[in-house]
Amino acid sequence: xxxxxxxxxxxxxxxxxxxxxxxxxxxxxxxxxxxxxxxxxxxxxxxxxxxxxxxxxxxxxxxxxxxxxxxxxxxxxxxxxxxxxxxxxxxxxxxxxxxxxxxxxxxxxxxxxxxxxxxxxxxxxxxxxxxxxxxxxxxxxxxxxxxxxxxxxxxxxxxxxxxxxxxxxxxxxxxxxxxxxxxxxxxxxxxxxxxxxxxxxxxxxxxxxxxxxxxxxxxxxxxxxxxxxxxxxxxxxxxxxxxxxxxxxxxxxxxxxxxxxxxxxxxxxxxxxxxxxxxxxxxxxxxxxxxxxxxxxxxxxxxxxxxxxxxxxxxxxxxxxxxxxxxxxxxxxxxxxxxxxxxxxxxxxxxxxxxxxxxx
Numbered sequence: 001x002x003x004x005x006x007x008x009x010x011x012x013x014x015x016x017x018x019x020x021x022x023x024x025x026x027x028x029x030x031x032x033x034x035x036x037x038x039x040x041x042x043x044x045x046x047x048x049x050x051x052x053x054x055x056x057x058x059x060x061x062x063x064x065x066x067x068x069x070x071x072x073x074x075x076x077x078x079x080x081x082x083x084x085x086x087x088x089x090x091x092x093x094x095x096x097x098x099x100x101x102x103x104x105x106x107x108x109x110x111x112x113x114x115x116x117x118x119x120x121x122x123x124x125x126x127x128x129x130x131x132x133x134x135x136x137x138x139x140x141x142x143x144x145x146x147x148x149x150x151x152x153x154x155x156x157x158x159x160x161x162x163x164x165x166x167x168x169x170x171x172x173x174x175x176x177x178x179x180x181x182x183x184x185x186x187x188x189x190x191x192x193x194x195x196x197x198x199x200x201x202x203x204x205x206x207x208x209x210x211x212x213x214x215x216x217x218x219x220x221x222x223x224x225x226x227x228x229x230x231x232x233x234x235x236x237x238x239x240x241x242x243x244x245x246x247x248x249x250x251x252x253x254x255x256x257x258x259x260x261x262x263x264x265x266x267x268x269x270x271x272x273x274x275x276x277x278x279x280x281x282x283x284x285x286x287x288x289x290x291x292x293x294x295x296x297x298x299x300x301x302x303x304x305x306x307x308x309x310x311x312x313x314x315x316x317x318x319x320x321x322x323x324x325x326x327x328x329x330x331x332x333x334x335x336x337x338x339x340x341x342x343x344x345x346x347x348x349x350x351x352x353x354x355x356x357x358x359x360x
Contacts, residue, residue, distance in 0.1 A: 013054045013056040014056075015029040015056070017054055017056065018050045018051050018054060018056050021050040021053065021054060022043075022047050022049070022050035024046060028047060029051075032044045032047040032048065033047075070124050070125060070126055071100055071102060071126060072102050072103075072104050072123060072124075072125045073101055073103055073104070073127045073128070073322060074106060074120040074123065074128045074129070075089065075103050075128075076106045076116070076128070076129065077089065077105065077106070077107060077108065077131050078107065078108040078131075079229055080107070081265075082229060082263065082265050083264060083265050084263065084264070084265075084294050084309070085131065087294070087311060088131070088153070088154075088311060091312060091315040092129070092315050092319070095319045096322075099319065101323075104123060106119075121142075121143075121146075125148065126148070126149075127148060127150070127151070127322045127325065127326055128143065128148060128149070129150075129151055129152075129153055129318065129322070130150060130153065130165075131153040131154060131155070149166075149321075149322060149325030149326060149328075151165060151167065151321050151322055151325075152165055152166070152167040152168070153169070153314070154168070154202060154309070154314070155167065155169065155200070155201045155202060156169065156201045156205075156343065165341045166321050166325070166342050166344065167343045168314050168317045168318045168344045168346065169343070169344075169345060169346070170309045170310065170314065170345065170346050170348040171348065172201075172202055172206045172209065173206070173212075174347075174348070175206065175209070175291060175307035175309075175350070176208075176210040176213070176260070176291070176307070177209045177210070177213045178307060178350040179210065179260050179350070180209070180210050180213035180217075180260070181217075182305070182350060182352065182356065182359070183258045183260065183287060183289065184214075184217050185359035186258070186283075186287060186356055186357035186358065186360060188258035188357070189222075190222040190223070190255070190256045190258070191214065191219065191221065191258045191259075191260065192221065192222050192224065192258065192259045192260070193223075193224055193225075193260050193261075193262075194225050194227040194234050194259060194261040194270065195207055195225070195226045195227060196226075196228060196262035196266075197228055197229055200229075202262070202263075203262050206291060207262070222256055223241050223255075223256050225237030225238075225241070227262065229262065229263055229265065229266065230265075231265055231268070231269035233266075234266035234269050234270055235269050235270065235273045238259070238274065239273065239277070239278075241256060242255050242278050242280070243278075249278070252280075252285060255286075256286065257285070258286065258287040258288075258289075259286060259287070259288050259289070260289045261288070261290050261291070263290060263292050264290035264291060264292040264293065264294045265290075265292075265294070267289065267290030267291075267297075267306070268296060268297070268302055270288055271288050271304070271355060274286055282355055283355055283356050283357045284357075287305075287355065287356035287357050288305070288355045288356065289305045289306060289355065289356055290304050290306040290307075291307045292306060292307075292308070293309065293351055298353070302355065303353040303355050304353055304355045305350075305351065305353045305354075305355050306351050306353075307349070307350055307351070308351050309348050310347070310348055310349070313346050317346060
């Protein structure tokens with residue numbers, strides 16, 4: 001006599017088997033395994049108990065063929081070594097899972113990722129999140145025609161192909177403005193800026209806000225370097241400011257007395273270089289500020305002053321936009337609607353810690 005487990009190995013359990021054991025219709029079984037579907041709780045419990053007893057697992061591929069939905073969101077990311085994005089990916093995955101959705105991650109090497117995005121579309125994703133790249137006009141049009149929602153995270157684009165897509169970000173210029181005012185209030189006269197990628201909207205807006213505010217206060221950027229959102233590159237920039245060609249220290253009066261880095265990863269690396277390699281005291285001799293407020297920024301070893309991007313609320317806004325657009329796909333004539341993309345800006349906050357001088 002064979003037990004139930006052995007029987008299940010020999011026979012593929014179907015939703016019909018579960019329905020028969022639970023005493024419900026086959027459609028009730030389907031609704032019980034569909035997030036958000038209308039089904040009585042008592043019915044759902046009977047179905048789940050029967051499924052567990054039979055060892056039944058729903059066939060997601062078959063469901064995709066029936067519904068036309070994969071419940072997969074394709075996410076394009078770059079710079080996973082940036083401490084900001086792993087936390088973003090975790091929060092996004094957690095929130096999408098509560099909606100019955102899953103994340104499929106694609107890594108972008110840089111600009112011009114049409115091949116990567118075309119590959120993503122072959123998986124029939126229900127939506128796309130762009131956190132590090134943009135679409136060409138032709139591919140953007142293809143997404144619109146296919147009714148595939150696209151949301152840009154922590155970035156904007158001037159491309160016409162992107163203007164029909166929603167975006168979620170914080171106010172980059174306002175954050176940089178507050179950093180500039182804080183450093184000026186600390187009595188700094190030689191304020192430097194370490195840029196990220198020059199073609200990234202995040203850097204462009206932060207740099208513009210920083211420069212504009214300094215100019216309004218009668219100041220200019222004392223020293224400028226491009227760190228490309230990379231720790232080692234940012235460290236090399238700082239060494240060039242404080243050491244001469246022979247590797248000897250320059251007089252501090254000729255060096256920056258404050259540095260604003262376009263993100264926390266560069267700012268933390270800069271602090272290590274200033275203190276451990278150059279023997280300078282932060283903030284007594286050089287103040288350092290960043291942008292993002294990654295978890296390491298609050299560590300006692302750094303105490304980094306930074307502008308906090310409200311990651312939790314930003315991800316919540318992103319998920320709400322995605323789910324609303326996915327639901328809209330099922331509306332009659334939804335693909336013919338000419339919706340203009342909406343830019344959601346979530347306010348951030350200046351976090352003052354010990355890496356910068358306090359206002360004088």
